[in-house]
Amino acid sequence: MKIIDRERFWAFLKAYVICYISFVGLWIVLDAFSNVDEFMKRAVGFRQLMSVMGRYYLVRQADFFDKLGSVISMMAAIFTVTWMQRANEQLAMLAAGISTHRMIMPVIVSSVVVSGLSVANQELIIPRYAEELQKSHDDDGTQKITMLPSRYDSRGLCIIGREADRATRTITGRFNVTVPKEIFGTGSQIEGKQATYITADHPTAPLRGGWLVRGATIGPPLPDKALEDPESIVVAVKDVAGFPPPFGDVREIAGDVVFLKTTLSFEAMTRKSNWYQYGSMIDLVNGLVDPATDSSDRNDVTLYIHVRLLRPFLALTLMFMTLPLVLGGYGRNMFVNLGYALGNSALFYGVGLFCQYLGSSGVLSPALAAWLPLFFFATLATYRWGQIRT
Known part of the structure; x- marks a missing residue:
């Protein structure tokens, strides 16, 4: 591994950890203060209250990572590339004959690793704590x-x-x-x-x-x-x-x-009605053939199976669609680049959620509702990727 590659990996890791702690930490603080009365129904004394709250939010790290992993990965990639630009490293490496695609290869590899960890988290960790993840703040497991x-x-x-x-x-x-x-x-x-x-x-x-x-x-x-x-x-x-x-x-x-x-x-x-969001792929397939799954739930489960299969590819598509905006905006302020990326992400997830709504409502078939955003944004990402200055 080259020295420059280690620097990129380390920069990506730092950016990812900082963004994750910032987003999740802020949410935990707001949620904890809003629901402290609910937690106190399960605990007696300050020490037990801290223990209950600690386990509640520790278990939910799997859910946070599942929902925010790809977005934070994209943000970490943006910060890594922008810091490289601000230090004038991009111009120096281009002058040395190193292509832009080679410069950001560690960022791509890091994003692939995050996508792999997200898949492992969804298949191995979330199903193990599925019941606990669906409990409310005051539910200690004994409520009816x-x-x-x-x-x-x-x-x-x-x-x-x-x-x-x-x-x-x-x-x-x-x-x-x-x-x-x-x-x-x-x-x-x-x-x-x-x-x-x-x-x-x-x-x-x-x-x-x-x-x-x-x-x-x-x-x-x-x-x-x-x-x-x-x-x-x-x-x-x-x-x-x-x-x-x-x-x-x-x-x-x-x-x-x-x-x-x-x-x-x-x-x-x-x-619960959204049980399939916390199940493994085997659970989803079993849910399709389970007679207890009614027709509307079966349609949602079918849609979610397709979404689950495509999630790693959608996460990488988002990165390949967003990075060219940063690489093409050399000299712009870091936060301007981040603003462009977040707007791009809002469009990406907005279209995806809208297609999933159409699939859940029966307007589109589950397969088409899941694959349509990938077809559209993968084409856009391919076009943008080809416009990167090398």
Whole structure:
């Protein structure tokens, strides 16, 4: 590695760290002061408050890096090139026969590395902390989840819940299941006062991969033969030994107990509408074939898969489209160059978000909505790149 290359890498790293700390630090300070009352609901004493706030913002560094990584990379590249110009290094190297493209090669390599780290962050780190990233400031993990949407499983069963307890994987208050007539020959409704999800690998439960519904009523009643058949999707439970204990007061959920076999898990019932933004690519692909994903969510997931695949290329396109503005503005003030670059970035992201809106609304196909900005801006970047003075 040449000495000049090490200087460029070091300049890029310094610019990136300074910009990242400035942007994220300012946001953390404003957000912390605005929500300190919410944090105090989770903490007792100053030390615990600092611990809660520290973990909250530390985990969110993955989300900050995911959203700001490409923008800050572009800003770091601009500062690096502008500092090179202000020190008259560009003229000296051009006079020595070194081309402009060779001068900024370390900047390009650094941007590629940042794009690679962004991909690793999205695929490995964010999915690991997805649930925590979606919590509010006052959510310590023990709060109940409210306003559960209706979900459909692979057989067409529609399940609706009122509240969910994450620790016990239990839906309380209301658990309603609509069984289509194709299954038993007649439509049925299953009402339960409480339902606990039993995972497929539960160590003691005699029935697994479904919901244990307590205080259940079925109307119209199903044939006894159907309820007693172990292969049926609805099985009457006479002995609850081996199942998890009920949640809350047992007297409030007295009544019959049935087990509902379904592909709808607790996670599928309680996930938020933007869950796919925190999932890995495998999670997104699984979401496309998951019956719990409704048509509108499936369209958004398809769009997001394309956006996720193109994100590194879009980040590099932004840099290749912006750097020529700085390299062609030799002698301009550093902040003037930065202003041009930020305006260029605003146009870039504005067009991208508008196309994603059209794709989410069904005006454009998900694939076209994701690829159209790349086609347009890659062409513009190629043209601008060819105008660089060498």
